[in-house]
Amino acid sequence: MTASPIELLPPQPVLRVLQSPGKPRKEQLTKSDHLIVILPEKPANSLWQQVPEGQTLIKLTKKRKLTGQIAHTRMKNQACTGITLSCLSESGKGNKTPGSFELLTHAGSLSADALKDHPSSVTIMVLGFVPDIEDKIVQAMVLALCAHNFAMPTFKSKPEKQSPLKTLHISGTTKRIELTRTLAEADGLNLARWLTALPPNKLDAANYRKVLGMLAKQYNWQVEFLDEKKLHRAGAGAFLAVAQGNATKDAGIMHLHYQPKKARKGKAPLALVGKGIIFDTGGTNLKPFKGMLDMHTDMAGSAVAVATLVTLSKLQIPFAIDCWLAITENRIGNKAYKSRDIVTASNGINIEVIHTDAEGRMALADTLALAGKQKPKTIIDFATLTGSCVAALTDRYSGVLTNRSELNSLLIDNGRNCGERVWPFPMDKDFDNELKSNVADVLQCAAAGGGDHIQAARFLQRFVPDKTTWIHMDLSAATRTGGLGQVPTEITGFGVRYATSLILDNLEQLNKAKA
Ligand SMILES: [Zn+2]
Numbered sequence: 432m433t434a435s436p437i438e439l440l441p442p443q444p445v446l447r448v449l450q451s452p453g454k455p456r457k458e459q460l461t462k463s464d465h466l467i468v469i470l471p472e473k474p475a476n477s478l479w480q481q482v483p484e485g486q487t488l489i490k491l492t493k494k495r496k497l498t499g500q501i502a503h504t505r506m507k508n509q510a511c512t513g514i515t516l517s518c519l520s521e522s523g524k525g526n527k528t529p530g531s532f533e534l535l536t537h538a539g540s541l542s543a544d545a546l547k548d549h550p551s552s553v554t555i556m557v558l559g560f561v562p563d564i565e566d567k568i569v570q571a572m573v574l575a576l577c578a579h580n581f582a583m584p585t586f587k588s589k590p591e592k593q594s595p596l597k598t599l600h601i602s603g604t605t606k607r608i609e610l611t612r613t614l615a616e617a618d619g620l621n622l623a624r625w626l627t628a629l630p631p632n633k634l635d636a637a638n639y640r641k642v643l644g645m646l647a648k649q650y651n652w653q654v655e656f657l658d659e660k661k662l663h664r665a666g667a668g669a670f671l672a673v674a675q676g677n678a679t680k681d682a683g684i685m686h687l688h689y690q691p692k693k694a695r696k697g698k699a700p701l702a703l704v705g706k707g708i709i710f711d712t713g714g715t716n717l718k719p720f721k722g723m724l725d726m727h728t729d730m731a732g733s734a735v736a737v738a739t740l741v742t743l744s745k746l747q748i749p750f751a752i753d754c755w756l757a758i759t760e761n762r763i764g765n766k767a768y769k770s771r772d773i774v775t776a777s778n779g780i781n782i783e784v785i786h787t788d789a790e791g792r793m794a795l796a797d798t799l800a801l802a803g804k805q806k807p808k809t810i811i812d813f814a815t816l817t818g819s820c821v822a823a824l825t826d827r828y829s830g831v832l833t834n835r836s837e838l839n840s841l842l843i844d845n846g847r848n849c850g851e852r853v854w855p856f857p858m859d860k861d862f863d864n865e866l867k868s869n870v871a872d873v874l875q876c877a878a879a880g881g882g883d884h885i886q887a888a889r890f891l892q893r894f895v896p897d898k899t900t901w902i903h904m905d906l907s908a909a910t911r912t913g914g915l916g917q918v919p920t921e922i923t924g925f926g927v928r929y930a931t932s933l934i935l936d937n938l939e940q941l942n943k944a945k946a
Contacts, residue, residue, distance in 0.1 A: 439634060439642045441584075441625040446577065448610060450601045455481055455556055463600055464550030467515045467541055469568055471559045478559045481603070515544045531850035532916055534567060538575035539917040546579050549594035556603040569601055569608045571850075574928075575917035577617035583628050583920055612746060612935070616928050619742030623924040626734040627909070631710040631727035636681035636758050639709065639730070643685050643737065643756070650744040652754075653688040657801070662777075667797035669776040673790040674759040676714060676767030682759035684798050687737070689744050689752045699751035700942065701934065702802040703740060706791045706814035707733030707758040714761045714787030715769045728922060729791070731909040732813035733758065735926035742931050755802045757794035761787070773871050776800060780893055783871040785878050791816045792887050793875065799894040799901075808942040809900040811933065812891075813926050820884035820905040827915065828852045829925055830905035832888035834895065835944035841937060842902065848936075850916050851929040853904070862889045900941050904929070 468482055479485040517537070529537065545553055555572050557565045580596045601608060626634065626642070634642070640656055647654045659680050662671055667684070674682035685707075688699065708729035712718060718726070733756040740754045768774070772784040774793075778800040782793070791814050802810055820830040831842045831853045839855040846853040862885050865877040873893065877886055884905050895901040908915055908925040915923045933941070 439626075439629060439638055440645060441581070441622060446580065446596060446614075447598045448573070448601065448614070449598065450604070450607050452602075452604045452606050455483070455558070455603045463552040463554040463598075465515070465545045465548070465553045466556060467517070467545050467553060467572070468556045468558070469517045469541075469572075474559055481558055482556065515541050517541055531567070531571070531848060532852055534571045535575060535850040535917040538568075538571040539579065539914070539919060541572065542575040542579040542917070543919060546576070546596060550596060551594065552598040552600065553596055554600040554602055557601070558603040562605050565604050566608055569604060570610070570613045571917065573599070573610055573613050574617050574620075577614070577621065578918045581621040581624070583922070584625060586630070586633075612931075615742045615745040616931055618745065619738040619931065620918070620924040620927045622741055623731070623734040623738035623927050624918070624920060624922045626738070627728050627731045627922045627924070628920075629727070631760075634709065634727075634730075636677075636679070636683070636709055636760065639707065639733075639758055640681070640683070640685065643687065646737065646741065647687055650689070650741060652740070652744070653690065655686040655688075657684040657686065659683060662797070665777050665797075665801070666775060666779075667777040667801070668774040669782055669793040670757060670759070670797040672768040672772065672774045672784065673708075673714070673761055673793050676762040676764050677760050678762070678764075684801060685754075685756040685758060686801070687740060687754040687756075689740060689754070691747065691749050691751065694749060694751060697751065698805055698807070699753045700808040701750065701938065702753040702755060702805065702807040702810045703736040703930070704755045704795065704798055704802050704810060704812035705733030705736030705757070706730070706795055706812075706816065707756045708791060708794065709758065709760045711761045711788070711790065712763055714790060715763060715767050716787045717763055718788060725910065728910055729761075729815050730758070731815050731906055731922070732791075732904075732926075735813040735906070735909075735924070735930070738924070738927045739930040739934075742927060743934065746935075748935070753802060753805060753807065755798045757798040759794060761790040776894065778803075778894060780873060781871040783868040783874050785875045789876040789883075789887070792890050795891055796894045799891060803894065803896045803899060806896065807899055809902070809938065810895060811902045811904070811930055813904045813906055813930070815907075815909045816887050816905045817884040819881060821907040823856075823884065824854055824907050826908050826911040828854050829908045829929075830884055831855050832858055832885065832903045832905070834858065834892055834897075834899075834901045834946060835941075838900070838902070838941065838944050841940060842933075845933050845937060846929060849928050849932040851908070851925055853929065856885050856888070858885070858888060858892070862886055866890060897946055900944050902933075902941070 711726040
């Protein structure tokens, strides 16, 4: 029996956020089950006096030498289950903080500590920082608490009792902190984590389509599903080569369209594209056990793309967006595609198949070609594409490759600012030498040699119009044992916040960049 689509979407979080800027009042301590106090390094006595139980905490920090480094401690308190204290700063003046990634990581450990006893309410007290920095600290804490508070899908017959955080008080800040975007990002990121974690027999292609239909209803997107029949008509032979090994005919390319209420109908300037391999066996060139074990996460790229669309829809951004998701399994069987097959993609390019486990670039080739036909100014695609990107960067960073090399420093900076770190790779033409085929237009991948993440991007570039700015994210940080930044689970949702920042803060520059 398959799960009903409703169980395939996460329960809607109900976190109330209350803010009381200005000098904290004593009674705020008793209002919450847990208090998180964040102060600059070596706080002045006047600051301690504003903190509930400040005198006890002074002794504790001295005893545990909580100076110099970001650090936190925990104490039992009669009024609430505990206090988590963090003395945060590099300079001791309260005006310098660690970078965004470090800050999010620290916020993650504070959140883990605060949520240990399942409090239903938490107060964050941020005192003694300049407005810019207190803003950054609060945003990081909200992201971290939302990530830690989120229950990932489980299928236990007797579910463990969840006692999620319901109320968050923010106190002690110099002003109200604007959190609309941060809360939308936190929800989007959690949705990406949830979808990626779903078992491959629950989130099969048919159910994925239903789930996307439900999201489309919720966010008022137009939906078009290009099923295998339609893709045959479109000549999408690269995508269909991967799908032909499937047991069912449920594969296809999902096209979602966000149209802002007030904007004139017209072409979307931006397209998001995602690799949605429901399960990747490697195909005819079968993966070994360990390499295949977690291949239900090979649809993370599509989860990131659709979760980014959710985030931007929640924020009601003023321009249209197309989102294209390549949804199929990659299976073995007598119909599955194989090495040396020649297939023709929808833009007429003939591809010589080399390795069936390089299915992601096959499925994406036609999806990018379809997205490109709408002539967007910018395409951003997300894919768990290559092992070589993980080998190059580890799972702490994701790779970015673009047809606009002038954007590389902007791409790095965007990651530094939002805390999802990326590193660019070269896209020089001579990398194509390894993709020369004797019998077709291009090899799917090189049979030997390193740099597969670069060659994959060089291959994909053939399916993107030259006039379109294209950013390809190879999601080497999609999964990481122990989590990453503020996210505690192996499935990180990496990419949602990166893309949201890129689009909200830098789209103008992306659209303008020249080849
Ligand atoms: Zn593969």
